[in-house]
Amino acid sequence: QIHFILLFSRQGKLRLQKWYTTLPDKEKKKIIREIVQIILSRHQKTSSFVDWKDLKLVYKRYASLYFCCAIEDQDNELLTLEVVHRYVELLDRYFGNVCELDIIFNFEKAYFILDEFIIGGEVQETSKKSAVKAIEDSDMLQETVEEYMNKPAF
Amino acid sequence: MPAPIRLRELIRTIRTARTQAEEREMIQKECAAIRSSFREEDNTYRCRNVAKLLYMHMLGYPAHFGQLRICRVLLGQECSCSDDCRCLFLCVQVLCVHTDWVFFFVLFYSDLNHSTQYVQGLALCTLGCMGSSEMCRDLAGEVEKLLKTSNSYLRKKAALCAVHVIRKVPELMEMFLPATKNLLNEKNHGVLHTSVVLLTEMCERSPDMLAHFRKVSLVPQLVRILKNLIMSGYSPEHDVSGISDPFLQVRILRLLRILGRNDDDSSEAMNDILAQVATNTETSKNVGNAILYETVLTIMDIKSESGLRVLAINILGRFLLNNDKNIRYVALTSLLKTVQTDHNAVQRHRSTIVDCLKDLDVSIKRRAMELSFALVNGNNVRGMMKELLYFLDSCEPEFKADCASGIFLAAEKYAPSKRWHIDTIMRVLTTAGSYVRDDAVPNLIQLITNSVEMHAYTVQRLYKAILGDYSQQPLVQVASWCIGEYGDLLVSGQCEEEEPIQVTEDEVLDILESVLISNMSASVTRGYALTAIMKLSTRFTCTVNRIKKVVSIYGSSIDVELQQRAVEYNALFKKYDHMRPALLERMPVMEKVTTNGPTEIVQTNGETEPAVLETKPPPSALPPAGQANDLLDLLGGSDITPVIPTAPTSKPAFAGGELLDLLGDLNLTGSPVSAPAPQIAQPPFLLDGLPAQPLFNDIAAGIPSITAYNKNGLKIDFTFERSNTNPSVTVITIQASNSTEQDMTDFVFQAAVPKTFQLQLLSPSSSVIPAFNSGTITQVIKVLNPQKQQLRMRIKLTYNHKGSAMQDLAEVNNFPPQSWQ
Numbered sequence: 001q002i003h004f005i006l007l008f009s010r011q012g013k014l015r016l017q018k019w020y021t022t023l024p025d026k027e028k029k030k031i032i033r034e035i036v037q038i039i040l041s042r043h044q045k046t047s048s049f050v051d052w053k054d055l056k057l058v059y060k061r062y063a064s065l066y067f068c069c070a071i072e073d074q075d076n077e078l079l080t081l082e083v084v085h086r087y088v089e090l091l092d093r094y095f096g097n098v099c100e101l102d103i104i105f106n107f108e109k110a111y112f113i114l115d116e117f118i119i120g121g122e123v124q125e126t127s128k129k130s131a132v133k134a135i136e137d138s139d140m141l142q143e144t145v146e147e148y149m150n151k152p153a154f
Numbered sequence: 155m156p157a158p159i160r161l162r163e164l165i166r167t168i169r170t171a172r173t174q175a176e177e178r179e180m181i182q183k184e185c186a187a188i189r190s191s192f193r194e195e196d197n198t199y200r201c202r203n204v205a206k207l208l209y210m211h212m213l214g215y216p217a218h219f220g221q222l223r224i225c226r227v228l229l230g231q232e233c234s235c236s237d238d239c240r241c242l243f244l245c246v247q248v249l250c251v252h253t254d255w256v257f258f259f260v261l262f263y264s265d266l267n268h269s270t271q272y273v274q275g276l277a278l279c280t281l282g283c284m285g286s287s288e289m290c291r292d293l294a295g296e297v298e299k300l301l302k303t304s305n306s307y308l309r310k311k312a313a314l315c316a317v318h319v320i321r322k323v324p325e326l327m328e329m330f331l332p333a334t335k336n337l338l339n340e341k342n343h344g345v346l347h348t349s350v351v352l353l354t355e356m357c358e359r360s361p362d363m364l365a366h367f368r369k370v371s372l373v374p375q376l377v378r379i380l381k382n383l384i385m386s387g388y389s390p391e392h393d394v395s396g397i398s399d400p401f402l403q404v405r406i407l408r409l410l411r412i413l414g415r416n417d418d419d420s421s422e423a424m425n426d427i428l429a430q431v432a433t434n435t436e437t438s439k440n441v442g443n444a445i446l447y448e449t450v451l452t453i454m455d456i457k458s459e460s461g462l463r464v465l466a467i468n469i470l471g472r473f474l475l476n477n478d479k480n481i482r483y484v485a486l487t488s489l490l491k492t493v494q495t496d497h498n499a500v501q502r503h504r505s506t507i508v509d510c511l512k513d514l515d516v517s518i519k520r521r522a523m524e525l526s527f528a529l530v531n532g533n534n535v536r537g538m539m540k541e542l543l544y545f546l547d548s549c550e551p552e553f554k555a556d557c558a559s560g561i562f563l564a565a566e567k568y569a570p571s572k573r574w575h576i577d578t579i580m581r582v583l584t585t586a587g588s589y590v591r592d593d594a595v596p597n598l599i600q601l602i603t604n605s606v607e608m609h610a611y612t613v614q615r616l617y618k619a620i621l622g623d624y625s626q627q628p629l630v631q632v633a634s635w636c637i638g639e640y641g642d643l644l645v646s647g648q649c650e651e652e653e654p655i656q657v658t659e660d661e662v663l664d665i666l667e668s669v670l671i672s673n674m675s676a677s678v679t680r681g682y683a684l685t686a687i688m689k690l691s692t693r694f695t696c697t698v699n700r701i702k703k704v705v706s707i708y709g710s711s712i713d714v715e716l717q718q719r720a721v722e723y724n725a726l727f728k729k730y731d732h733m734r735p736a737l738l739e740r741m742p743v744m745e746k747v748t749t750n751g752p753t754e755i756v757q758t759n760g761e762t763e764p765a766v767l768e769t770k771p772p773p774s775a776l777p778p779a780g781q782a783n784d785l786l787d788l789l790g791g792s793d794i795t796p797v798i799p800t801a802p803t804s805k806p807a808f809a810g811g812e813l814l815d816l817l818g819d820l821n822l823t824g825s826p827v828s829a830p831a832p833q834i835a836q837p838p839f840l841l842d843g844l845p846a847q848p849l850f851n852d853i854a855a856g857i858p859s860i861t862a863y864n865k866n867g868l869k870i871d872f873t874f875e876r877s878n879t880n881p882s883v884t885v886i887t888i889q890a891s892n893s894t895e896q897d898m899t900d901f902v903f904q905a906a907v908p909k910t911f912q913l914q915l916l917s918p919s920s921s922v923i924p925a926f927n928s929g930t931i932t933q934v935i936k937v938l939n940p941q942k943q944q945l946r947m948r949i950k951l952t953y954n955h956k957g958s959a960m961q962d963l964a965e966v967n968n969f970p971p972q973s974w975q
Contacts, residue, residue: 043515047515048479079400105162120321124314126402
């Protein structure tokens with residue numbers, strides 16, 4: 001099970017946080033600070049896995065964004081790398097050549113996409129097409145309403 | 155009231171802030187705007203406001219004031235379209251961790267029955283990510299219903315929701331069982347994947363479920379699905395670098411692992427498919443390696459045939475040579491898991507593993523180090539030690555303590571010669587001296603005393619080592635102790651192993667005094683040094699006066715420990731000078747508590763101090779009066795060493811011949827024992843050959859336990875263990891429990907066995923058996939049965955219960971044959 005997913009920039013600014021375990025806010029902030037520090041200080045030539053407390057951190061950098069997942073001891077690290085990659089692919093398909101700015105300005109969409117891909121720390125949909133289609137369909141519902149109400153929702 | 159600004163606007167504005175303070179100001183302004191907008195109860199912009207709240211929360215600002223409003227919104231009306239809902243549900247997940255979930259109970263209930271599948275999906279998603287146990291309990295029924303729906307979009311979400319429910323409220327697992335019957339018949343990969351996750355969760359949590367799924371032929375079903383995935387052609391929807399749906403493949407492999415563990419039939423059913431996956435998967439990309447990794451883990455964990463295991467280890471070997479660090483990391487982790495069971499196969503890759511010690515990556519180094527220690531054996535110890543010592547030199551401080559301990563352990567087990575052993579210890583002490591663990595010092599000292607012929611060499615090397623630098627505490631402690639013991643050898647230049655150095659008594663005292671004075675010395679170290687100086691007073695001839703002076707100075711030391719020692723030593727000089735030589739003479743060789751060899755950890759009476767072994771009390775001394783008398787009654791003899799559970803045993807507890815009339819009338823099949831000589835001089839057989847460390851355990855499992863005694867609420871169970879290396883030894887663990895309403899106190903368990911056996915009782919865990927079966931007393935009995943005769947035992951139980959003393963005798967005859975054959 002994935003415990004949490006963090007996206008942050010090279011300067012350590014948080015772009016997305018998704019938690020699949022319940023923790024108090026203060027605890028979360030502490031964890032984020034700690035992990036961002038650990039990962040940003042990693043040498044380039046090291047592996048993508050870090051032992052942290054009783055979890056394993058799997059991280060990968062895409063352009064200027066770090067994607068970090070925390071998984072349990074018995075989970076497959078290599079597969080988690082694929083999960084991260086798949087998420088990036090979904091974002092890419094949705095936004096078209098996604099970059100960090102897309103995620104900054106459309107963070108709620110990034111969450112929606114993540115929620116169509118992972119629930120409760122487990123992958124729910126392995127087909128790229130289906131996941132993106134689900135988002136686009138619900139987007140369309142929203143657009144219809146927006147048109148009707150003659151104003152943008154956001 | 156102007157329309158609240160759009161989310162994108164807000165984001166853009168915030169990004170222009172140049173300082174933290176500026177940003178905070180903007181946020182506060184916006185919060186105020188949102189608050190007034192909420193107050194106006196205008197629903198047109200609520201979506202926008204909620205989204206902005208989310209954003210502010212992500213930046214780290216408190217946004218909880220919106221919670222209540224959101225609750226009311228969600229409760230108040232059904233969401234007619236999904237735009238509000240998505241944001242609102244997201245808010246629920248992000249913001250409302252600690253709110254009273256009662257609010258949402260009603261909401262979710264209504265939403266899970268909502269017409270739009272997207273809203274239902276959102277509800278399932280939120281429940282599945284964050285549902286508390288109360289929510290899960292209340293809504294489990296709804297989730298179960300949706301698990302059976304034909305809508306695959308909802309079905310897959312319901313499956314993961316069920317997983318979450320089970321994690322939070324494991325008792326509800328049963329209710330999802332019927333729905334799982336048809337889950338794997340789906341074609342939709344999303345549903346398949348989430349179903350496998352659900353089945354995995356159920357099997358991991360409940361052995362009953364596991365048995366159930368094995369019975370309903372889940373394994374063949376999974377094998378079929380996996381086969382289809384591999385054999386089917388290119389499917390663009392699920393393809394990742396030429397592999398069809400790797401996520402599903404890996405999850406199936408993991409479920410297969412759980413099903414095949416410890417189960418021959420299931421393991422056999424999956425042998426073929428595992429071989430197929432292992433040989434046919436592309437390894438050029440990470441995806442393929444992820445699948446291979448999972449396959450290897452599965453092969454190693456189930457009861458696979460040896461050919462398959464070799465295949466798996468070879469895959470790991472190939473991984474080790476891969477340039478990709480991630481792959482190497484994963485290989486090392488898996489090898490660590492399998493090194494116990496497939497030791498020889500892993501040995502083949504030893505040199506690659508040792509190379510990984512030089513890697514840059516910390517995690518890889520750690521795993522390589524652990525593996526290296528697991529691979530050290532008598533043949534490769536010299537080479538491995540060289541590498542490990544080099545590693546100790548250059549590794550990060552966080553490793554040094556573990557590495558040092560590991561080296562000591564390995565050196566102790568496999569040292570090819572005493573000199574090599576001492577040299578290795580010296581090397582560790584000098585390189586990583588300050589990282590050596592405190593408990594290593596006494597062990598090292600014991601080791602040194604045992605290598606009698608190396609004393610001179612050792613003390614000389616230690617002396618040279620601290621001459622230059624006495625800052626590393628463990629090194630100095632060991633050195634001080636040795637110099638104190640063997641100082642005479644040092645000054646007399648008796649060393650054979652290497653060129654003896656010329657040292658005068660004064661020079662030795664110089665160095666010890668420097669240690670005493672130095673600011674770097676810890677208090678403990680100073681204690682060692684002072685005692686060493688004192689001991690030298692009997693070993694040195696010309697410097698006794700100097701020693702006297704030093705000792706008397708520390709009589710007024712601020713350090714209480716030192717002061718006490720100095721005062722006592724002073725007294726030794728003044729009043730008890732006649733006793734001094736005897737008191738300070740050379741220590742006897744301490745009998746080793748841990749014997750050489752990987753399978754033996756010795757336990758004497760549940761203690762492991764060498765002191766216990768040194769003295770054997772005369773037979774007529776010790777026994778606590780009442781106990782001994784009872785035993786003697788039991789045993790019928792008068793000049794036997796009674797079995798006193800806590801007596802030191804460098805002799806067997808029973809002398810042979812004079813035993814029991816009591817037991818004499820037990821019908822012993824087999825050879826009559828004709829007045830055997832009392833086996834008093836037998837070496838402590840029970841003290842060796844008894845594996846107790848699980849790592850090297852080869853104890854035969856599966857001997858049925860028996861209830862030896864069950865009367866008046868007192869029940870005593872025997873469980874058995876036997877060693878493959880020493881088949882005449884049976885270890886019996888007794889567990890005494892009390893089902894009455896009052897505790898049994900002062901419980902004493904005694905046992906006697908026929909002549910051909912020998913018995914040793916270790917200390918019991920306590921002497922009180924609590925009432926209502928709320929706790930037990932455990933005690934270990936070791937029985938030596940060299941003639942493999944049928945085990946019989948007479949036991950005597952004494953205890954206090956309900957104010958009166960109780961006593962009972964019983965015979966135990968129902969030992970299972972596996973415990974003595």
